[in-house]
Structure formats: structure tokens, C-alpha cells
Amino acid sequence: MSFQLTSGICARLHSPAPSDADTLNQPCTLQLLSVKKVSLASANQPTDRYRIIISDGVNYAQAMLATQLNNYVTEGRIAKNTVAKLTKMTSNSVQDKRLIIILGLEVLALDVPKIGDPKALPDASAPGSSTATTPSNVASPVPPRPPMQPSNQNTPQPQNQATSKSSRHGSIYPIEGLSPYQNNWTIKARVTQKSDIKHWSNQRGEGKLFSVTLMDDSAEIKGTAFNTVVDDLYPKLEEGKVYYISKARVNLAKKKFSNLTNDYELSFEKHTEVEECHEVSNVPMVKYNFVPLSGLEELAKDSTCDVIGIVKEAAPLSEIISKASSRSIPKRELTLVDKSGFSVRLTLWGKQAESYNADDAPVIAFKGVKVGDFGGRSLSMFSSSTMTINPDIEEAFALRGWYDAYGADQSFHSHSSAVSTNTGGGFNRSEMRNLSDIKESQLGTEKVDYFSARATIMHIKSDNISYPACPTQDCNKKVVQEGDQWRCEKCDKSFPRPEYRYIISMAVADWSGQAWLQGFNDVGVAIFGMTANDLVEKRDRNESEFNSVMQKATCQTYNFACRAKQDTYNDQTRVRYGITKISPLDYKEEIAALVGLLRSPWAL
């Protein structure tokens, strides 16, 4: 296989542009002659950086790989001699040197013998060399291009500002290209998050600050304003809007205090220029990486994630006293649910907790929330987290449809990790499985699995249908007869009579197959319509009446929520299916769900 490299592109990227930055969006095909990790001078440099020698077959040039593409190297997707289509690059002038940054690439072939005989380019930084940087012997099919202007040439310029901007700043830098060694840059970025104004007071003094997260299509960066600058910029910068920003200070980011992947952060100063931009094409909206609520178990405590859910419940405003500062902090707990059938609690703090007032089960998208382990899994807002009520995104529409069709009526699993005797959750109509599928997918073998099924009782084991239990509330332990008394070991008490409780083993079937399900007292009460005490009494008094109760209970159809778990009994390991919830079919509800489904087909 042979490749046509985009000859001339190295010379072009390497030659000094009329101004500082040049962003190249036309794809070009290049060969990577070398991929090398470079350690920058700063000890605070937290991310590896890779230097890549790119070749267009005629010349070679040095480039840096944008850090968000580092995984291409670490995963072995690119290496020496890889031929790749570079989809986006930027070329900046840094201390009289050209800095080419690769922002996007597609691998065409991993290992190809060196193409052509690429030569070094003349040193652009050499005094007086600027006129000679495009070698005359290189035919360049790609003419040098003026730097990217604040506004796309094809779109109408917004009134009165594009001209002032372009004359004042010349060119737009990608956020990824910012570093402390550059000045005279302008970024065009969206404010994706804006904090409240925070006041502080410590030994070193007192003051106030606020911060924003800025995003363009290359990266994100945090920006912070202090004291008097707060008064100027806090009203000016609005979440969701796009701004030209220049003349801010670029500092090394303190990684401990930010979950953004950027080595730098901005400090807004008195002379920092901020101007709203109405031409917002090419400036992405927030990108989410949603985790289903069922997947929170997979995430480590204290990690951050994005979730989207329906607010099933919003607790009233409350407050906590911080142990660290003994300050009172307002908080509000939201209970989120999603299609995965799980619910999780999420905590809002401060102003956000106070001002929350959506009472109509809105969809909310959260970005960068903290994963906690309270109640198995919990979520909490950071000051850098964002919360968007009823966002205009596809995931939100699907959730809305699902919830209005049937989510509102179902119950949900919580993440309570404790191996409690308690139920795992409720029937989930949209996640219903058939019995043969449950066996074929071996639910419950690796870990505990939950499923919902609709099935009909075929047979109930009639021996051992109940056990004598301790009558103490919530004890439920088996009691043993001692003389005319029944003794509970756990409560260390004796009773004149036990309270019988059901322990049910039954075969159920649906159209696909059958399974044995185990259930406790609530299941027995549901299928027999009487307490175990009553049924035991009936059995002892009149066996044919007992048999008719058993008979009547079979051939009934229920919605089941079940928990599949492996256990070993008498040296035999098998998966047992415990019923966590049984509900008789409510035809009105079933019809409502079907109607909802017809109205909201996307809920599928």
C-alpha cells in the first residue's frame, strides 16, 4: 500500500505566519518519523508530553502531541513510521520558535517504511532567516494562509466587534495552545461553568473570587478573578455564552484543586479583556460522558462523573455544620432515577441548594459531580460541577419519554451495598427479561444481579411453607419450642406462641421458560391473601380447605422483581432467584404504560 503525503505542509506550518497563530483544519497526510516522550523543565509538569517528528516526504518538522491525545501513544496506536491523517493542527510562535501542536489525527497505517527523503527545514529562529523559511526548491501546493480570524469567513460578521477584535488581537488561539511563554493571544471560548462569588479570610488577608471553566474545541481551562476584578467580570461572564478573552495571566494549574485536564489556568487581571462573541460556531457546548446510575458501583469513591437523571424527589432545604470550619452550610438532597432502574442521592450545596425549586420531576444533567459511598453510592456537587435543568439534548428527551411512559410508576434499586436482608428494588417494566434469557445470560453468577419478569405461578411447594418466627417486630428469626414456650436465641426471650412466617419456593413460567423463585413472608401474603398464621391454622384444621387455597394461588400472573445470587448449599453451587417484590397485575397501570409507550416511542 502506498501513501500520498501532503507535501509542502511542513514548510508551511514551519514558516512564520503574518501573526502568531495558525490553525489548520484541512486534513493532511503525514508520516511520523519519531514519537518521543519529552520531560519539560517544570517539576510541576503533571502530564507526559510527546514530541513527534512529522514528515510530508519533502521536509520534516517537530510537533507536539496535544496531551488529550497521549493515549494514542500509550495504547500503541501511533509509533515511529505511522502514517496518519492529521485532522487538526495549530502552529504558534513561541519565543521566536514555531510550535506545531497536533490536535486531531486518524491513523492510516501503523508501520510504513520511510516515505521519500525528507530534509530539515531552515531554522526559522535564525536571525534574518525569516524570508528564507519557505525553501524555494519546495513546491508548495498549500499556500500559506492568513491566521484564523475571530469569525468564520463564510458567516456574517457580528456587528461592530469582529472588526475591533481582529484589529486588536489578530488571531485566535486554541486553548490547548496557551502557555505562560506566550502573550498577545486571544481565545474564543464558552463559559461552561461559573462559580458563585466566594469570600475568604485567612492569615494572609481576605478577599473574594469567582472562577469559570472555559471551553473551545481544543481544551478546557479554568479562569479565576480576584477582588476588584470580580466586580467587573462577574456580571459580564455568563454561563453558556461565548467570549473573546485576552490579556489574562497564564499560570501553572494546581492540579489538586481542579479536575480539568489542563496544565495551565488563567488569572483574570485588571487589564484582561473580555468581550462577548455572538458568532458561536465551532465553539462546542458542554460534552457529557454520562454514566448510567446502575454503573456508579464501578466508579471509585471520590472520582468525578457525569450523570443525567430524573429528579424523583427533592428534599426540603436543610443544613449541615461543617466539621472543618464549624460553619453552617445549606444543603438539599435530590433523588435521581434513570432508565437503568437505579436511584441515587445527589447533594446540592449553598446557593444552589437554596434556589432549587423545580418540583415537576425535571431531567437534570450533571457534569463533574463527586462520587461518594454513602448508602452504597452517593453524588455530591463540587463548586466546579455543573447542573443543567431540562437540557436540550437527546439523552434528556429519551429520559423524559421513558419516565412519562412508565418510569414514574416503577420502583428503583438503591446502591445500598450492605448485604441487607432487605429488598434490592422494585419491578422495572422497561427492563423486563424473560426467564430463558435470565438463565442463558447467567445472571447472578459473577455478582448479584437484579431483574424484572412477568410470570405465572405453576406450582408452590406445599411442604415447609412457613416457619415459626419470633414475634418481636423486625426480628423474624426462627424460634424453637421449649416445653410450652417458643424461644428466640437472638432476642433471648420466650413466647407463648410463635408468629408463623412464609418461606415460599415456587415454580413460575412465562412464554420462554420456567424458573424456581424463592420468597419470604410478603410473597406468601400476596399470593395466598392471608397471614401464615391463618394458613397454618387452616392446614391443621382442614386439609382440603388448605389444598384449595394452594390451588387458587397457582395459575396467577404477577410482576416480579428478583435478585439473582449464587450460593452454595450442601456442596452444590447454584444461582437462586429471590423475589424482592411481587405485585399482581394492575391492568389499568399496564394499559397506561402501553399508551405511554405508543405516545413516546423513543422511550424504547
Add this chain to the structure above:
DNA sequence: CCCCCCCC
């Protein structure tokens, strides 16, 4: 120049 992200 903050840097806490809280509690059950």
C-alpha cells in the same frame, strides 16, 4: 491571592 467541597 482560593484550594473548603462539607453531614447522615
